[in-house]
Amino acid sequence: MTHTLVITGAQVFDGDAFIGTHDVLVRGGVVEAVRSTEAGGTPLAAEASAAGSIVDVVDGSGKTLTPGLIDCHVHVATEGAGSLDAFTEPFSLQFFRAARNLEKTLQAGVTTARDAGGADAGVKTALAQGLVEGPDLRAAISIMSQTGGHGDGRMASGAHMPMFTEHPGRPDGVADGLDGVRAKTREILRAGADHIKICSTGGVLSPTDDPRHSQFTQAEIEVIVAEAAAQGTYVMSHAQGTEGIRNALRAGVRSIEHGIYLDAQTIELFLEKDAFLVPTLQAPQAVIAAADAGAALPPAVVEKARMVAEVHREAIAAAHQAGVKIAMGTDAGVGPHGENLEELELMVGVGLSTEEALRAGTTTAAALLGIDSVEAVAGVGAGGVPSGAAGGGGAGGGLALVGRVAPGYAADLVLFDGDLSRAGLSEARRRVSQVYRGGVRKR
Ligand SMILES: [Zn+2]
Numbered sequence: 311m312t313h314t315l316v317i318t319g320a321q322v323f324d325g326d327a328f329i330g331t332h333d334v335l336v337r338g339g340v341v342e343a344v345r346s347t348e349a350g351g352t353p354l355a356a357e358a359s360a361a362g363s364i365v366d367v368v369d370g371s372g373k374t375l376t377p378g379l380i381d382c383h384v385h386v387a388t389e390g391a392g393s394l395d396a397f398t399e400p401f402s403l404q405f406f407r408a409a410r411n412l413e414k415t416l417q418a419g420v421t422t423a424r425d426a427g428g429a430d431a432g433v434k435t436a437l438a439q440g441l442v443e444g445p446d447l448r449a450a451i452s453i454m455s456q457t458g459g460h461g462d463g464r465m466a467s468g469a470h471m472p473m474f475t476e477h478p479g480r481p482d483g484v485a486d487g488l489d490g491v492r493a494k495t496r497e498i499l500r501a502g503a504d505h506i507k508i509c510s511t512g513g514v515l516s517p518t519d520d521p522r523h524s525q526f527t528q529a530e531i532e533v534i535v536a537e538a539a540a541q542g543t544y545v546m547s548h549a550q551g552t553e554g555i556r557n558a559l560r561a562g563v564r565s566i567e568h569g570i571y572l573d574a575q576t577i578e579l580f581l582e583k584d585a586f587l588v589p590t591l592q593a594p595q596a597v598i599a600a601a602d603a604g605a606a607l608p609p610a611v612v613e614k615a616r617m618v619a620e621v622h623r624e625a626i627a628a629a630h631q632a633g634v635k636i637a638m639g640t641d642a643g644v645g646p647h648g649e650n651l652e653e654l655e656l657m658v659g660v661g662l663s664t665e666e667a668l669r670a671g672t673t674t675a676a677a678l679l680g681i682d683s684v685e686a687v688a689g690v691g692a693g694g695v696p697s698g699a700a701g702g703g704g705a706g707g708g709l710a711l712v713g714r715v716a717p718g719y720a721a722d723l724v725l726f727d728g729d730l731s732r733a734g735l736s737e738a739r740r741r742v743s744q745v746y747r748g749g750v751r752k753r
Contacts, residue, residue: 312337314363315721315749316355319347320370321729325377325673325714327665328731334375336721337363339748340710343717373743374730376668377713378421378445378722380675381650382588383546383567385643386411386447387428387474394606401475408433412444414648417753419742421722422446422712424505424679426546426567427453427461428643430479431502443752446712446722448679450507450546452483452498454491454534459484459525460509460516460548473515491530495537506538508563510547511554514597514615515644517608521618522571524554531561544680546588550618552576559583565678567639568593570618572625580634586678588639589626591656594619596645627660636662637678638671651739664734676713687711710748721749 315336322332322344333354335343345354359365387408408429415423423445425433430451436442453473455461461483463472476482479501485494495506510526512519519525526534535545547558550570558566559579565586580587597615601607630636640653657667676682710720725744733741745753 312363313366314358315366315368316358317368317370317375317723317725318353318355320373320375320725321731322715323374323376323665323668323672323730324716325676326669328374331371332375334370334715334723336723336746336749339721339750341715341717341719341721341723344715368725368744370725372728374726374728375715376724376726376730377672377715377719378724378745378747379419379651379654379671380422380424380638380679380713381415381420381445381640381642381653381671382424382565382586382637382675382678383426383590383639383641384415384420384423384647384650385428385641386415386423386425386433386444386647387430388643389647390600390605393600394608397471401477404428405433409436409442409444411643411647412437412442412447415642415650416444416745416747417742418648418650418739419724419745420445420650421724421745421747422676422679422681423448424546424639425449425451426507426548426639426641427451427483428474428480430477432479434502445747448504449502450498450505451479451501451503452481452507453548454483454485454494454498454506454508456509456525456530457484457486458519460511460513460519463516465518486530488530488533491526492533492537495534499538499541499543503543505543505564506534506545508534508545508547508558510549510558510563511551513548513550513568514594514618515611517610521550521614523551524557526554526557528557528561531558531563535562559585565637568622568641569629570622570625572629574628577629577632577634580629581632584635586635586637586674587626587629588637588678589622589657589660590639590641590653591622591626591660592649592653593641593644594622595656596641599645623660626657630661630666635674635677636666636670637675638667639675649739651735651742654735654738658735664730667735668730672713676711681711682713683711720747722747
């Protein structure tokens with residue numbers, strides 16, 4: 311007897327659009343059929359039951375079913391990043407925190423996440439072995455930075471406050487020069503990184519640099535991109551200032567993270583390079599909120615967050631209007647974990663429609679991660695897309711296709727209260743009713 315799950319009569323957002331009320335049949339962790347309930351045909355549950363299946367029926371009426379959301383920028387090993395508390399916390403606390411943050415992320419409706427620094431191969435292995443619950447995770451492990459750059463925590467005082475303390479599974483990310491960055495990229499990939507994270511500009515959380523200044527030369531970034539590509543993967547770049555965004559795009563990085571100072575020429579370069587933009591609108595806002603709540607943050611950090619917040623929103627709005635591919639990312643870890651879906655509301659706030667924001671968090675994000683189509687997963691025809699060394703998709707085992715409610719895709723699904731096609735995404739995070747990963751209910 312096969313077990314089958316049928317979610318009946320939910321408004322479905324299939325990854326592209328709202329398609330009206332449908333039944334969705336799941337078997338073996340994968341969506342097997344999606345059928346309209348408006349056409350008057352046989353309901354899928356009745357059909358499966360007649361065929362001898364044991365059918366678990368979930369009533370989706372009055373609800374909206376979407377693919378599990380994909381957060382392309384999280385830091386599950388940190389919380390309140392930039393806080394001076396990091397000076398006094400025991401080293402291993404971060405891993406227990408990561409376990410809880412992963413659980414919160416999954417409960418929030420995020421079934422796949424890309425870690426932009428901090429989580430190491432042990433965190434991924436713990437997930438794969440089921441020791442902890444969480445989304446499918448791809449990890450950068452370390453953050454590559456030039457000397458004095460965004461990821462270099464050495465202060466003029468002599469203090470060293472790295473974003474992520476170096477340990478045997480997480481190399482220090484600072485490197486300079488063509489040979490230096492080549493060796494460093496190889497070292498991080500050796501530690502098990504799924505992709506490489508670099509900083510091509512300064513940032514908000516680093517007290518000693520400026521988000522507008524560029525870091526790494528284009529030639530250095532080209533070497534990193536080539537080394538990553540040689541191992542079947544790609545580079546994501548923290549990039550806020552115009553010149554550093556351009557250097558990274560010209561050098562061939564796959565995604566720009568934050569993208570705060572964007573001009574028309576830089577937006578044009580995005581289109582020309584077919585690169586992704588991961589806005590992380592939550593991040594500067596989270597720093598300001600934490601400071602207002604009395605968190606121990608260096609004053610320079612808070613000042614920079616206020617400086618970038620408004621220009622950031624304008625930049626993302628302009629990029630979206632020009633047709634730049636926008637993928638959802640929150641920088642959770644700078645702010646609290648488990649509030650990931652607030653980013654959907656924030657994207658609507660800069661001009662994306664409900665469907666566009668949902669696409670950013672499903673199909674576009676899956677395309678960025680290279681897990682949106684059979685061709686991408688096979689590693690052909692998608693130029694520098696990861697070929698699936700990470701493994702562990704929703705279907706348990708092999709790399710699953712994600713980001714759509716469609717036959718052949720992992721049954722990573724979120725059921726929201728109400729019809730989001732009418733209600734929109736404001737407070738969508740409060741409407742999450744059920745979360746499935748690989749067809750198994752997690753919330
Ligand atoms: Zn980040």
